[in-house]
Amino acid sequence: MVRFTALLMVLVLAASALAGAQSTGTPTLVIKRAGSRAIERAPEANFTGDVRVERLYDAIDPSHASGGFVTFAPGARTAWHSHPGGQILLVTAGTGRVQLWDQAIQEIGPGDVVTIPAWTKHWHGASPRASMTHLGITEQRDGTAVQWMEKVSDEQYNGVLSSPQQQPHTPAQAVQAEQTAPASNRQQGTTRPSGELQPRIAPGLATLTDDVLYGDVWTRPELSPRDRSLVTVSVLIATGRTAQLAGHLGRALTNGVKPSEASGVLAHLAIYCGWPSAVSALEVYDQVYKARTVDTASLGAVSPRLPAPGSEAERARATRAELEAVAPKFVQLTNDVVFDDLWRRPDLSARDRSLVTIAALAAMGDDDQLDVYLRRGVESGLTRAQIAEALTHLGFYAGWPKATTALAAVTKTLGK
Numbered sequence: 001m002v003r004f005t006a007l008l009m010v011l012v013l014a015a016s017a018l019a020g021a022q023s024t025g026t027p028t029l030v031i032k033r034a035g036s037r038a039i040e041r042a043p044e045a046n047f048t049g050d051v052r053v054e055r056l057y058d059a060i061d062p063s064h065a066s067g068g069f070v071t072f073a074p075g076a077r078t079a080w081h082s083h084p085g086g087q088i089l090l091v092t093a094g095t096g097r098v099q100l101w102d103q104a105i106q107e108i109g110p111g112d113v114v115t116i117p118a119w120t121k122h123w124h125g126a127s128p129r130a131s132m133t134h135l136g137i138t139e140q141r142d143g144t145a146v147q148w149m150e151k152v153s154d155e156q157y158n159g160v161l162s163s164p165q166q167q168p169h170t171p172a173q174a175v176q177a178e179q180t181a182p183a184s185n186r187q188q189g190t191t192r193p194s195g196e197l198q199p200r201i202a203p204g205l206a207t208l209t210d211d212v213l214y215g216d217v218w219t220r221p222e223l224s225p226r227d228r229s230l231v232t233v234s235v236l237i238a239t240g241r242t243a244q245l246a247g248h249l250g251r252a253l254t255n256g257v258k259p260s261e262a263s264g265v266l267a268h269l270a271i272y273c274g275w276p277s278a279v280s281a282l283e284v285y286d287q288v289y290k291a292r293t294v295d296t297a298s299l300g301a302v303s304p305r306l307p308a309p310g311s312e313a314e315r316a317r318a319t320r321a322e323l324e325a326v327a328p329k330f331v332q333l334t335n336d337v338v339f340d341d342l343w344r345r346p347d348l349s350a351r352d353r354s355l356v357t358i359a360a361l362a363a364m365g366d367d368d369q370l371d372v373y374l375r376r377g378v379e380s381g382l383t384r385a386q387i388a389e390a391l392t393h394l395g396f397y398a399g400w401p402k403a404t405t406a407l408a409a410v411t412k413t414l415g416k
């Protein structure tokens, strides 16, 4: 009897549990379709720059978390603030920055998930040159999701970046920031330019990369980082190494090459390396420009032509004397299109064109053509020491034999 009563109790409890589950009614599935939600400008009081917010969902009882996409234009950011219940940021696009009060700024990219502890003063936003979008999931406490504080000043925004990104404009930082490697690789915290694969697969290469190429050559003051980038990008385009071009084009922009100059390199190298080399680089340029939200509409602007160098008349005469009888059309194109048009376009200085041409010719092994461009380079402001340093740098990107023969041409043309 006791046993029967116990069994009955179990059955009654089970039945009532079942009834309880069924009594909640038919569940409703809510789908707010993509594109149907309003995108609003974030209030100026609490944000700097152009910030757009798309509220995705409000808290569902018993949860207190709501979510939304926030897109920051380059340079845009929140004010300092804290969340009583903390916050999760999931970066979906671009490059951004986040900082806790009294700590270094951290760079964040697609796939990174950032956890902001409760009641912790912080800000988040885009990087200076690229926009950033994150999904923000924020917990309310007692009806409050955020406590706003003062704005993030330009000085604070441009402050020290944390390792692994290190200081802005150092070679390692530029390489890391521009790496197209997945975010998971960046998060491993390596500060070495050799990244993750080189030390594992080719330790000797990693040592050369870290200690010699980035630890020594890129930092040498004999040639600016901008000039080194012009040389590197020119070599990569001339030799068709588009796999490495994205990182180095981004780095060139970081090192001070303007987008109009980077694009000017393409027309220039179409002439010196052939159309396929320039055209093959277009998609990489497109990716890098999009990632950095470069305004391509501004690239078409043409201002007055540069003056021709003093030696131009003599060069044109020499070309005519040598080739007019055989190929008059080629001579006309050389004099009118290459030297009177391309070399006088204002999107690249004559000095930069000389550097780009020397790098491309050396990388392709066209050393017997170097003579005129070495002279032109010196005429437009390149020193022999800078040319020698550019070719030393080039050894790493085009190979030692190419650098060696080009340096021999420098000695022949400009003397020891």
Ligand code: MN
Pocket: 081, 083, 087, 116, 122, 123, 124
């Ligand atoms: Mn926040």
